[in-house]
Amino acid sequence: MEILRIILVILHFVGLAMLLGGFLVQVKSIGQGKGTVVRAMIDGALTQLITGLLLVATIEMGDLYDVNNWKIAVKLVIAVIITVLVFVYRKKNPAPSWALWAVGGLTLANVIVAVAWR
Numbered sequence: 001m002e003i004l005r006i007i008l009v010i011l012h013f014v015g016l017a018m019l020l021g022g023f024l025v026q027v028k029s030i031g032q033g034k035g036t037v038v039r040a041m042i043d044g045a046l047t048q049l050i051t052g053l054l055l056v057a058t059i060e061m062g063d064l065y066d067v068n069n070w071k072i073a074v075k076l077v078i079a080v081i082i083t084v085l086v087f088v089y090r091k092k093n094p095a096p097s098w099a100l101w102a103v104g105g106l107t108l109a110n111v112i113v114a115v116a117w118r
Helices: 002-024 027-031 039-061 069-088 097-116
Strands: none
Touching (some): 002 027, 002 039, 002 097, 027 097, 069 097
16 A cells, blocks of 8 residues: 555655646746646646545555545645636637636645645
């Protein structure tokens, strides 16, 4: 079970890199009102959501860690909002700048919640 958890954490980080990287590479375009939702953002959002849910499930099945359900609920709400924004605006060219800034900001907020909330 521990090996599965480690694999899921790695995939979760890969999803984070895809989502945040897809946002960061086009910050200049977003500032000019020409940003789009790139494929990496879609794949990253889905990867984050799915691996996050699977991580909580594997932790709940084992006795190694206690789960902070409030923290998980906040992270899940943020991840769902990110995923909805990415899917709603994936075919809009250009996507509204506010939506792309929200995706980037919420992604960063999710990282802060994960690291800072103990």
